[in-house]
Amino acid sequence: MTGSGTGTGTPVLVTYDWVPDLVRGSVRDMRIRWALEELGRPYRVETVPLGPKSAEHLAMQPFGQVPILKTGDHSLFESGAILLHLASEGTALMPEGQAGAVTQWLFAALNSVEPSSFAWVLMRAAKRAPEIFGAAPPENQIDGAAKRMRARLDGVARALQGRDWLTGQFSAADIAMADVLRVAGADGGLGEHPGLAVYVARATARPAFRRAMDAHMAHWDAADAARVPA
Amino acid sequence: MTGSGTGTGTPVLVTYDWVPDLVRGSVRDMRIRWALEELGRPYRVETVPLGPKSAEHLAMQPFGQVPILKTGDHSLFESGAILLHLASEGTALMPEGQAGAVTQWLFAALNSVEPSSFAWVLMRAAKRAPEIFGAAPPENQIDGAAKRMRARLDGVARALQGRDWLTGQFSAADIAMADVLRVAGADGGLGEHPGLAVYVARATARPAFRRAMDAHMAHWDAADAARVPA
Numbered sequence: 001m002t003g004s005g006t007g008t009g010t011p012v013l014v015t016y017d018w019v020p021d022l023v024r025g026s027v028r029d030m031r032i033r034w035a036l037e038e039l040g041r042p043y044r045v046e047t048v049p050l051g052p053k054s055a056e057h058l059a060m061q062p063f064g065q066v067p068i069l070k071t072g073d074h075s076l077f078e079s080g081a082i083l084l085h086l087a088s089e090g091t092a093l094m095p096e097g098q099a100g101a102v103t104q105w106l107f108a109a110l111n112s113v114e115p116s117s118f119a120w121v122l123m124r125a126a127k128r129a130p131e132i133f134g135a136a137p138p139e140n141q142i143d144g145a146a147k148r149m150r151a152r153l154d155g156v157a158r159a160l161q162g163r164d165w166l167t168g169q170f171s172a173a174d175i176a177m178a179d180v181l182r183v184a185g186a187d188g189g190l191g192e193h194p195g196l197a198v199y200v201a202r203a204t205a206r207p208a209f210r211r212a213m214d215a216h217m218a219h220w221d222a223a224d225a226a227r228v229p230a
Numbered sequence: 231m232t233g234s235g236t237g238t239g240t241p242v243l244v245t246y247d248w249v250p251d252l253v254r255g256s257v258r259d260m261r262i263r264w265a266l267e268e269l270g271r272p273y274r275v276e277t278v279p280l281g282p283k284s285a286e287h288l289a290m291q292p293f294g295q296v297p298i299l300k301t302g303d304h305s306l307f308e309s310g311a312i313l314l315h316l317a318s319e320g321t322a323l324m325p326e327g328q329a330g331a332v333t334q335w336l337f338a339a340l341n342s343v344e345p346s347s348f349a350w351v352l353m354r355a356a357k358r359a360p361e362i363f364g365a366a367p368p369e370n371q372i373d374g375a376a377k378r379m380r381a382r383l384d385g386v387a388r389a390l391q392g393r394d395w396l397t398g399q400f401s402a403a404d405i406a407m408a409d410v411l412r413v414a415g416a417d418g419g420l421g422e423h424p425g426l427a428v429y430v431a432r433a434t435a436r437p438a439f440r441r442a443m444d445a446h447m448a449h450w451d452a453a454d455a456a457r458v459p460a
Binding site: 058062063064065074076077078079080081084085100103104106107108110111112114115151152155156158159 | 292295311336341382
């Protein structure tokens with residue numbers, strides 16, 4: 001049954017069969033790989049076509065997106081819901097007594113920060129590669145997007161003042177927030193927020209992040225290799 | 231302590247002291263009022279200034295937004311986190327065995343649908359009232375936003391096929407999704423999705439929604455009255 005989010009056995013992470021270089025490193029299966037590595041949980045990877053979307057994919061994920069996490073005969077989508085599900089199984093990603101705060105910051109990362117930071121990243125990408133994105137947005141639109149993103153980054157910086165992690169201890173909320181911020185940061189989006197750049201560096205220095213990123217990039221390398229005629 | 235999300239006593243819903251007519255009915259405290267009415271839980275209302283943001287407000291909510299739910303000495307922000315917190319207290323908003331599915335659809339409403347529908351609603355508002363929003367967006371941008379919204383609405387329509395509610399029974403996920411969709415629908419955004427319009431009508435016909443909306447609008451009426459010099 002789709003969506004119950006429980007079940008037993010080795011979890012299966014569903015991601016795309018291939019993506020262009022431009023988005024490698026930022027496909028949202030990274031968050032789930034990272035969480036699974038933090039938990040020390042082995043997992044398998046299955047793929048769905050990037051496009052056109054298959055009926056099987058749309059049956060699992062009505063928006064045709066990834067990631068999806070399958071465990072036994074259960075299947076769960078939305079990276080935030082998967083992170084919360086994995087976190088709720090123990091205290092490694094949800095410290096004792098912190099369920100409310102972790103949930104709050106997980107939603108904040110995906111709802112209050114990512115929409116503005118992702119919009120800015122997309123506009124910057126469209127400026128660099130108008131041949132892929134259709135048209136380069138006018139400068140005043142990019143400036144407007146940057147301003148909206150900065151307002152949200154100010155809020156995160158305020159919340160992180162004097163602490164290493166959002167809720168005090170490392171949690172699933174930091175996986176979501178650092179994953180959102182590092183994508184903006186890779187394009188220079190944290191230039192006015194050095195504290196956030198330090199936070200991202202702290203998060204991405206974790207061995208579990210490095211293992212997850214290595215596996216994420218190896219997946220695309222293998223996809224490239226499979227495309228080369230024998 | 232901010233963010234632990236537990237506590238005892240009558241919950242206090244924090245919303246703005248006043249908002250312009252344009253956004254009355256769609257301020258996100260509505261979702262929380264609705265959930266509290268579904269649960270039959272009495273609550274009190276406190277306010278923060280719409281602007282400029284007070285230090286007290288920013289200490290509770292680093293982005294200067296509402297709603298915030300305070301219970302005892304605990305305080306929680308992000309409407310998704312508050313809904314999940316309220317839902318997890320019983321089965322009225324999270325049917326037995328449906329925690330994964332409810333969480334998944336709650337994130338889907340706020341993460342996969344609202345960013346695109348809200349962007350469209352904002353552009354339409356800017357077109358109608360450029361004197362408030364700075365400038366009317368060009369038609370091709372509104373069309374692009376409509377197309378992105380429609381793709382997500384297609385996904386929700388697919389998931390609702392053959393069922394009244396997202397996870398089978400009414401849940402917190404329906405509060406979030408119907409609240410997102412009704413705002414787009416009020417501006418004609420569900421014209422190509424009659425099934426979603428029926429879903430919104432079903433959700434907003436619930437007595438708890440009606441009570442919540444009455445209280446929401448009465449709050450702004452009282453705010454207007456307080457502004458009139460005696």
